[in-house]
Amino acid sequence: MARLTRPRRALSTNPLKSSAPLGAAMAYLGIEGAVPLFHGAQGCTAFAMVHMVRHFKEAIPLQTTAMNEVSTILGGAEQIEEAIANIRKRAHPRFIGIASTALTETRGEDVPGELREVLARRRDFGDLKVVYASTPDFEGAMEDGWAAAVTAIVEALVPETDPQQRNTDSRQVNVLPSACVTPAEIEEIDRLIRAFGLTPIFLPDLSTALDGHLAEDWSGRSLGGTRLDDIPAMARSAATFAIGESMQGAARLLGARGGMPVQVFPSLTGLRAVDGFVRALMALAGTADAPPAIRRDRARLQDAMLDAHFQTGGLRYAIAADPDLAYALSSALAGMGAEAVAVVTTSGTNPIVELIPAEEAVLGDLGDLEAGARKAGAGLLIAHAHGRHAAQALGLPLLRAGFPINDRLGAQDICRVGYRGTRAFLFEVANAVLSHPHDAARPEDFGAAPIEPEFEHDRPQTAPH
Amino acid sequence: MSDALKKTVQEAFNEPGCATNRAKSAEARKKGCAKPLTPGAAAGGCAFDGAMITLQPIVDVAHLVHAPLACGGNSWDNRGSASSGSMLYKTGFTTDLTELDIVMGKGEAKLYAAIREIVETHAPPAVFVYATCVTAMIGDDIAAVCKAATEAFGTPAIPVDVPGYAGSKNLGCKLAGEMMYRHVIGTVEPERMTDCDINIIGDYNLNGELWQIKPLLDRLGIRIIGSLSADARYRQVAVMHRARVTMLVCSHALIGLARKMEDSWGIPFFEGSFYGISDTSEALRTMCRMLVERGAAEDLMDRCEALIAEEEAKARAALAPYRPRVEGRRVLLYTGGHKSWSVVSALQELGIEVVGTSVRKATETDKARVIRIMGDETHMYENMAPKDMYATLKAAKADILMSGARSQFVALKARTPWIDVNQEKHEPYAGYMGMVDLVRAIDRSVNNPVWEDVRRPAPWDGPGDAPRPATGLRPAAAPEDPAPGPVNDPKDFEDC
Numbered sequence: 013m014a015r016l017t018r019p020r021r022a023l024s025t026n027p028l029k030s031s032a033p034l035g036a037a038m039a040y041l042g043i044e045g046a047v048p049l050f051h052g053a054q055g056c057t058a059f060a061m062v063h064m065v066r067h068f069k070e071a072i073p074l075q076t077t078a079m080n081e082v083s084t085i086l087g088g089a090e091q092i093e094e095a096i097a098n099i100r101k102r103a104h105p106r107f108i109g110i111a112s113t114a115l116t117e118t119r120g121e122d123v124p125g126e127l128r129e130v131l132a133r134r135r136d137f138g139d140l141k142v143v144y145a146s147t148p149d150f151e152g153a154m155e156d157g158w159a160a161a162v163t164a165i166v167e168a169l170v171p172e173t174d175p176q177q178r179n180t181d182s183r184q185v186n187v188l189p190s191a192c193v194t195p196a197e198i199e200e201i202d203r204l205i206r207a208f209g210l211t212p213i214f215l216p217d218l219s220t221a222l223d224g225h226l227a228e229d230w231s232g233r234s235l236g237g238t239r240l241d242d243i244p245a246m247a248r249s250a251a252t253f254a255i256g257e258s259m260q261g262a263a264r265l266l267g268a269r270g271g272m273p274v275q276v277f278p279s280l281t282g283l284r285a286v287d288g289f290v291r292a293l294m295a296l297a298g299t300a301d302a303p304p305a306i307r308r309d310r311a312r313l314q315d316a317m318l319d320a321h322f323q324t325g326g327l328r329y330a331i332a333a334d335p336d337l338a339y340a341l342s343s344a345l346a347g348m349g350a351e352a353v354a355v356v357t358t359s360g361t362n363p364i365v366e367l368i369p370a371e372e373a374v375l376g377d378l379g380d381l382e383a384g385a386r387k388a389g390a391g392l393l394i395a396h397a398h399g400r401h402a403a404q405a406l407g408l409p410l411l412r413a414g415f416p417i418n419d420r421l422g423a424q425d426i427c428r429v430g431y432r433g434t435r436a437f438l439f440e441v442a443n444a445v446l447s448h449p450h451d452a453a454r455p456e457d458f459g460a461a462p463i464e465p466e467f468e469h470d471r472p473q474t475a476p477h
Numbered sequence: 478m479s480d481a482l483k484k485t486v487q488e489a490f491n492e493p494g495c496a497t498n499r500a501k502s503a504e505a506r507k508k509g510c511a512k513p514l515t516p517g518a519a520a521g522g523c524a525f526d527g528a529m530i531t532l533q534p535i536v537d538v539a540h541l542v543h544a545p546l547a548c549g550g551n552s553w554d555n556r557g558s559a560s561s562g563s564m565l566y567k568t569g570f571t572t573d574l575t576e577l578d579i580v581m582g583k584g585e586a587k588l589y590a591a592i593r594e595i596v597e598t599h600a601p602p603a604v605f606v607y608a609t610c611v612t613a614m615i616g617d618d619i620a621a622v623c624k625a626a627t628e629a630f631g632t633p634a635i636p637v638d639v640p641g642y643a644g645s646k647n648l649g650c651k652l653a654g655e656m657m658y659r660h661v662i663g664t665v666e667p668e669r670m671t672d673c674d675i676n677i678i679g680d681y682n683l684n685g686e687l688w689q690i691k692p693l694l695d696r697l698g699i700r701i702i703g704s705l706s707a708d709a710r711y712r713q714v715a716v717m718h719r720a721r722v723t724m725l726v727c728s729h730a731l732i733g734l735a736r737k738m739e740d741s742w743g744i745p746f747f748e749g750s751f752y753g754i755s756d757t758s759e760a761l762r763t764m765c766r767m768l769v770e771r772g773a774a775e776d777l778m779d780r781c782e783a784l785i786a787e788e789e790a791k792a793r794a795a796l797a798p799y800r801p802r803v804e805g806r807r808v809l810l811y812t813g814g815h816k817s818w819s820v821v822s823a824l825q826e827l828g829i830e831v832v833g834t835s836v837r838k839a840t841e842t843d844k845a846r847v848i849r850i851m852g853d854e855t856h857m858y859e860n861m862a863p864k865d866m867y868a869t870l871k872a873a874k875a876d877i878l879m880s881g882a883r884s885q886f887v888a889l890k891a892r893t894p895w896i897d898v899n900q901e902k903h904e905p906y907a908g909y910m911g912m913v914d915l916v917r918a919i920d921r922s923v924n925n926p927v928w929e930d931v932r933r934p935a936p937w938d939g940p941g942d943a944p945r946p947a948t949g950l951r952p953a954a955a956p957e958d959p960a961p962g963p964v965n966d967p968k969d970f971e972d973c
Contacts, residue, residue: 021590021591021594022572022586022587022588022589022590022591022593022594023541023570023571023572023590023591023594023595024546024549024550024569024570024571024572024573025568025569025570025598026553026554026568026569027546027549027550027553027569027571027573029546029550029573030550030551031545031546031547031550031551033547034547034551049517052610053523053610053641053642054514054519054520054521054522054523054641054645055522055523055524055525055526055548055610055641055646056523056547056548056641057519057520058520058521058522058523058526059522059526059547059548059551059552060547060551062552062555063551063552063555065882065886066555070886071863071885071886071887071890075517075518075519076514076516076517076519076520077516077517078514078515078516078517078519079642080513080514080642080644081642081643084610084614084642091516092516094515094516094517095516095517095518096517097517098515098516098517098518099517099518102517102518102862113547114544114545114547114574114610114611115610115611115614115641115642118579118611118614118615119614148545148576149544149545149546149547149548149611150545150546150574150575150576150578150579150611151575151576153546226890226892226931227890230863230864230867230868230887230890230891232863232864377573398553398554398569401554401567401568418555
């Protein structure tokens with residue numbers, strides 16, 4: 013189990029992390045009719061927006077309070093008010109999610125207080141839900157910003173319910189996915205849950221917002237996501253499931269609001285992890301059986317595991333990702349006999365890091381991934397798209413995972429959860445290993461002398477087959 | 478904002494080389510040209526962004542961002558400037574300040590240590606250190622740290638004191654030029670000098686655009702001695718003061734630098750573009766004329782004309798086959814600066830109708846050129862909101878949108894072909910061969926059958942197309958009698 017180490021150095025080479033405000037913005041985009049708003053300078057927003065555009069290949073309606081030197085000194089409450097007014101005029105959102113940045117946090121503004129005042133004064137904002145999360149760039153990673161935003165949404169929009177008065181819907185279940193869960197994965201989880209006759213409410217829901225679909229009209233807001241009316245209704249659910257340890261806090265808060273049981277699944281990748289989830293669904297649905305489709309998916313996964321184990325058994329790989337994702341993928345691969353010889357992660361606050369099956373997890377960057385993989389003689393890299401530089405330098409295949417994946421299409425369609433997603437993931441790993449060309453063995457490799465030149469045909473050799 | 482920075486910004490706006498500025502009153506000139514941003518309606522990068530994109534193509538330099546993660550972490554490795562040598566510029570370096578660093582005031586110490594780590598690991602010719610909002614706000618003196626680091630490690634550490642909140646991206650480009658003028662240009666002497674040494678300022682070699690031009694210069698015996706910052710080495714920035722002529726490409730922002738170099742070292746400059754056929758010829762002509770004026774051999778002019786005649790004829794011949802494929806198509810140009818007009822005439826020559834062009838970031842001269850080419854002002858507009866652009870495209874008032882990536886999805890969601898003509902594009906379109914590439918891209922895009930398919934109504938939305946005749950499909954064969962005997966016995970296939 014991994015010991016978290018923090019390299020003692022001043023320089024970060026090829027950052028692995030994406031910032032916390034970016035994570036918050038992405039979560040906000042999973043709410044219907046939303047516009048996320050960064051409280052910071054224009055550049056903070058521009059960088060995050062371009063980053064997401066390149067990953068999702070979609071227009072990203074991200075806005076900025078456009079702090080300048082004067083508002084940075086005097087305070088930005090007016091900037092927020094003006095921004096909300098302008099966004100309302102231009103995009104008619106139903107929800108605005110605000111995320112702070114390093115700029116405003118270093119200044120130390122009391123944004124929640126100021127926001128309360130603004131909303132109390134501006135009656136014309138009444139039809140609009142405004143949520144604020146504190147997400148300084150200098151603290152945590154994308155995963156933390158995402159979790160903070162979801163917590164803020166629950167805090168602001170899910171009412172406190174008296175357990176005595178609770179009108180529970182015994183077939184409704186809340187699902188809080190962490191930042192590493194893709195739109196296609198939400199869909200797969202949704203399918204699993206519905207197979208047991210249960211109805212999930214996802215918060216947030218990227219599967220309708222950033223799944224990459226062609227809409228009928230141009231909108232300056234998110235294209236879909238959790239319906240705003242569904243958010244207060246989450247208080248009536250029979251249970252709350254969190255996918256990813258980073259969602260622990262948000263899930264506990266939601267559980268407390270609705271007086272319902274909470275269960276955190278650190279991962280849904282890998283046979284055992286999915287079995288655990290299915291068991292929970294069976295308990296909730298009050299059945300001792302699973303539908304035929306699910307049974308078949310499981311049998312197919314088991315067969316795939318046998319097929320892939322030739323490539324994964326003894327595979328030495330290096331992985332760099334946010335804690336939840338690093339845990340999900342590495343724990344699934346550990347079950348297949350692969351060994352994580354270098355692990356790099358981004359956030360020290362997620363306790364799941366300790367459970368990553370490796371000796372050490374470095375809180376570092378892609379420079380650490382490259383150095384670690386080289387030192388340990390890894391045969392495969394798993395990281396986001398920027399890992400391609402390390403892969404090139406080391407001559408290794410790169411399995412793209414996490415954010416950003418900006419040099420490939422279809423990042424939103426990657427599905428590595430559930431029985432089906434795990435199966436696809438194992439094939440990906442095995443195929444990456446298979447596709448990696450190996451030098452043909454020569455006698456010298458084993459210490460044998462090469463064949464005497466006199467036996468060689470003296471014609472120039474053409475390309476061998 | 479520190480006093481020093483405030484002074485730098487003031488100076489940057491006092492720009493006699495700028496035509497827009499000259500037209501203003503003394504009072505208006507003092508205010509500068511930075512418009513205040515509107516919260517909730519602002520888009521685009523900050524001053525740090527501008528400084529970074531201006532200098533980052535200097536390929537052998539280590540670019541170190543002194544900031545919390547987002548400034549460097551969310552932006553590194555996202556520009557397509559090509560390098561013919563060192564790849565160090567593609568490495569993202571940041572001090573990744575944490576809350577503790579900020580609270581304990583450890584920013585400067587961390588920066589100093591980070592510079593040392595870079596020098597020890599990569600031994601670059603120089604380290605550029607970028608200030609950002611947070612590090613400027615907590616008062617880190619990057620100039621002092623750079624000075625100390627330069628002395629201690631023997632590698633120049635260059636402060637780029639341009640925090641994001643100082644203003645827009647454009648201002649950042651301007652200030653980046655100023656930083657080079659103060660700290661780098663003139664610090665190294667070239668080994669040899671020729672009468673045909675030039676500077677190119679304001680080109681970034683996106684996807685190798687400079688290399689579409691360089692063969693032309695090579696044939697004329699013109700040497701790029703200094704570059705800011707296309708495919709530049711640090712030494713090429715440091716020796717810029719020894720060029721005979723400066724060409725200012727597509728950059729209103731760096732005109733201040735060009736003028737300062739003229740004042741300090743007597744290097745005349747001209748503004749030119751390598752987009753479009755006639756512009757490329759014009760740029761070459763001006764460059765040669767100015768070199769001759771400064772003492773280059775007289776025959777340069779003749780060789781230049783011969784080259785132009787040959788290359789133009791070659792380009793037109795290459796374009797001819799595309800004419801029937803693109804003729805009559807209507808283009809909406811949404812770009813800025815000189816690009817508002819520089820490709821228009823070339824497109825018109827091919828029978829493409831330009832229905833409108835934006836004149837954002839364009840100078841008065843640029844606008845006059847648009848009017849000359851397109852007849853009147855009716856085709857000119859400033860900004861277009863995405864909603865309006867979507868409506869325009871949806872109503873099919875244009876067949877193609879040519880713009881930057883920001884408008885990409887407006888076009889695609891309106892099911893309209895889109896061609897990237899801005900900084901993030903993946904194809905180079907410079908010079909004569911670039912123009913052919915651009916028209917090829919237009920052809921490839923507008924004539925793609927995908928447009929017909931994405932506009933086709935769904936089966937449940939009305940009749941749509943008549944069902945296709947089942948040509949090519951064989952009529953279903955009558956079921957054969959099941960083969961008798963053991964032919965279908967699976968055991969027979971076991972060894973397959």
